[in-house]
Amino acid sequence: MKRELHLTVNGVSYHRLIDTHRTLLEVIRDEIGLTGTKNGCGQGECGACTVLLDGEPVNSCMVLAHEADGHDVVTIEGLADGAVLHPVQRAFVETGAIQCGFCTPGMVLSAKALLDRNPDPTRQEILDGLKGNLCRCTGYVKIIEAVQAASCLLDEEEAS
Amino acid sequence: MKTCIVRRGLPRIDAVPKVTGEARYTVDLKMPGMLIGKILRSPHPHARIRSIDVSAARELEGVLAVITAEDVPGTLFAFMQVMADKHILCTDKVRYVGDEVAAVAAVDDDTAEKAIGLIEVDYELLPPVLSVEDALKPDAPLVHEDKDSNLGFEVERLFGDPDKALAEADYVVEGTYVTHDLAHTCLEVSNCVVKWDKKDRVTVWTNTQAPHTQRQEVARLLGIPRANVRVISSYMGGGFGSKLVTDMKAPIAAVLSRITGRPVRIVNTRSEEFTTAKTRYPYTIHLKTGANKDGRIVVRDMTVIGDNGAYHDKGPATINFSAMMFGTLYNVPNIRAVGKLIYTNRQMGTAFRGFGNPQMAFATESQLDELAEKMGMDPLELRLRNANHAMETTSCGAEVCGCAMTECMEIAAERIGWKQKRNGANGTVLRGVGLANMVHTGGGGRFYGYNSTEAFIKLSDDGTVTLITSALDMGQGAHTAMAQIAAEELGVRLSDVIVLSNDTDLTPYDLGAWGSRATFMNGNAVFEAAREARLALIEAAAEMLEVPAADILVEEGQISVKGSDEKHAIAEIVDHSVNEHGWTISGTGRFVDKLPEGYTIKSAFAKNIPCFSFGTQAVEVEIDAETGQVHVLKVIAAHETGTTINQVMAEGQIEGSVVQGIGFALMERLISEEGRIVNDRFLDYKIPNIGDIPEIEAVCVESEGTKGPLGAKGIGEPGLVPTAPAIANAIYDAIGVRFHELPITREEVVKALREKRE
């Protein structure tokens, strides 16, 4: 069964006829063609498919596309401002928090959402905020550093 | 040594595409007309196929092909062809839950899934062998009926006279250690797209760690000339050994593509990844160690029984390799290493970061602590007395090059607070510290009878440097390391280097990314290519500037002349050279790891390893005696890197390994019931998440005397080898219970504590 779907993704509005059993992840990847959002498990366990729905991180594999109808989605492709990386992205690059990169888009968006809600998180708050994103490569050490660094970069940005 | 680009923690060259979502992985590829392939897999661990009815599936709208064994080449395959035992699609029998039985290609995922559901297979159930013990019973059913028994492989290596040494040693300890099957759980599942084109060329886009050997494997499976196969890999979401040997997806997709004339994609589901993407080999290790009163280990004797699963893969290689590490870790004069691989009706094993060595290290380094206790000696002291040293050759023939073993031990012990915390000296009863050593290859191996590779560099007239290398980046950062080595030697900036890789039509033949091999092997070739290109560049500059070549300096993308302030961009020189004279500037580097005198594949043993890398990890744990929860508080991981090419990336390799080691020690295990894996998802197959990690201090210990590029050693695997025994030893220090089996779960800890009280 198809149904009309309105979505704003990274500021661009889309209007499509979409099967009701499609997930937000499938629509983002297959219909809109943004493949930065990854499918890691399809069960909400790994967080590779994390996107921001009205600014909040969700597993897009567990959201029916039509449940997001009329709402605003930001994917990893929508984070940088042209060629200028978002401070969270910059922090991930500079601290070496990236290895294979498959978890990175979700990890970065979870980190951004965490810092939006809590600009100066403690170590424990970082762990709580990112425990829905699995990474098999880095051992997470540099990811924690990246979030701490991003918090500082955002502070600096605020100050200037 | 003055270095500008190596040693520093420069950001990876692929960090920006990865952090912006631009990086395309194989699962992201889309092609016009692409079909979705799916595989019907056996639901039974052991059964005869009586018949397969595909008619309903064929009739379903949107289905373009349905295939069974009749439609595919009848090749028998294994990583080592002499051991071939697996068909592309099962012919008469299925041998594990997940074995490939039939496949479909359809217009979309839903249709393919539905078609799979419409295929009817009539099975005659056979009694399965689900454990090594069952498989070895005299009347056990045979996994492969053409073989005499379920013994798949056997090897014995002997140095000195272990029986005599055991009889004469002052102290002997003996024990059995058990490890279980683990899943690699790469975040990108194994997947491929295959196009069989009108010129009979088969192009395979896949996430592989070894494109060139996979190309040979696919050709072998399909029975077509190698020339007709091209393998292309993209950005890759993890490997860890799971993607060294092809599985049947590629040949199945190839046949589906030939039939339909369209590209066919097959992607594992996460469940298939857990149940069919192969595991770390479970080992049962019987081990004896003997030492004399002076603290010298004089003998080690072990028998490894490996669960092979239903088919051969990297089993023999892992058993052999782990035996080499067993023989090399300490210089022990009398050694016996026996290995056996047993067929069972279970998922097959394969390489997994450490290649048998983590299993082995759990046994040997746990037992060393048991020995120390029996001798009344501090386990650190026992290890220090038996440490290897630089430039020695061990009794099993290992040529130890640069070696920082003692230094690694000292750093790890010092930083964990060994003296203060050992034996509960820290006051809190349920805390403990432990440590373990490791040795691993730091440069692949000569197991194919050779170990070599090549690289090419060309400079464009705009000054960019294109590096063509087979070094494969599965996430570990090989491309960045190669670019750094090229930039360092050539005298250009890192941002000037473009790396081209991963297409077998483009790159030179290479054995792939395994055995902590890329930095050492590919790095050496890149170094040579850069050196040659640098000489050509200097020659061109000398000509243009009319000064002697010896006076030319190349640094950070600039050419200068000794004793003058004059500076020229490299682009200027190359532009002049190319456009004035038609002289192009390039370099070829070939690295052939020289075989030691008298080398033969059969006899080589530890002489297969071009470079050893030592390391020590020290761990502090805290145990909740009531729930049995083990909290790893801190890990000091001191590992030898020779020259650290990229500080941040090397630390990242160690940290990632340590966390996988924690999973191996405490959390991860595939659980099966009647041959069916029941925890085929992250909900119940727990890998460490960010909330589970301790404080980790990765220490890169530099050492000299290695033949790696700029003196570097590989660091891809070492970090997970000693983690499990270090944790087991720390647990013993905390609660006085010795675990001989992994994983050490909460439940096992509670049980053991209760038994201890009683």
Place this chain on the structure above:
Amino acid sequence: MEAFDYMRPTSVVDACAALREAGGTARALAGGTDILVQMREGKLRPAALVSLRDVPGLRSVRRAQDGGLTIGAATRLIDIETSPDVLRDHAALAEAASWIGSVQVRDRATIGGNLCNAAPSADTAPILIAYGSSVTISDGRDERTLPLEDFFTGPGETVLEPGELLTAISVPPAPARSHAKYYKTFRSAMDCCTVGVAVLVVFAPDSRVVEDARVVLGAIAPTPIRAPRCEEMLRGKELDTALMASVGALAAEEARPIDDVRASAEYRRVLAEVLTKRALAAADSWLQKGAGA
């Protein structure tokens, strides 16, 4: 995932009507974090999903004068864990909610979904039962209210009839001098509970004597269960270490656990004992510290 009908009604009446009309296999869709997983695994094949997204009035927390809470069934867990109204007197509920899944999960998952899914391991159930909560069920015409502990009938099963919705959860005011605590154990930092235990202790005025208590065990029986013998043993006694130990041991006896991939039955009993003891110890230390003052 197989195809299904999808409806997005804008009132409880329409939602119930839609569920009824779509037939027995139709299901409500709240956050989707349970049901979509089950559908993808083929364990559930509903003919229709009736989305609660646009149904007003289901997504709020209200605190009455007396301190009792009324929580709309479609209130998200993230909103419960951060709600000042919940945190005020029912912090143990907020904490239990915060231990569910990840932020991504809790940004979608609802409290009603957690209860209606009726997993024996549902993390909000034990603490809600310990607080003495009740649930309101509507069929679009009539409402009925029943104690939450009577809501569950088996793993994945509740008293809900086809065409019925859970609309609200009522949590009574926390009694004076009472302390509630939920403990769960994890295999990794994000995990369903292996065992969960909620304990509410009401202390008599000016003393360490337990006036009333509720002990609720999760993931240890087909549904979350009260442990009546534990509660009985606590009543009228001074809460000392010996009592905590005896009640813990009794909790292990009252449990009816099974073996599964997460733990053996035997180990679950161990955890029931330990967590019960610890929840009681938490109440005691709260009292020692001046009863929240």
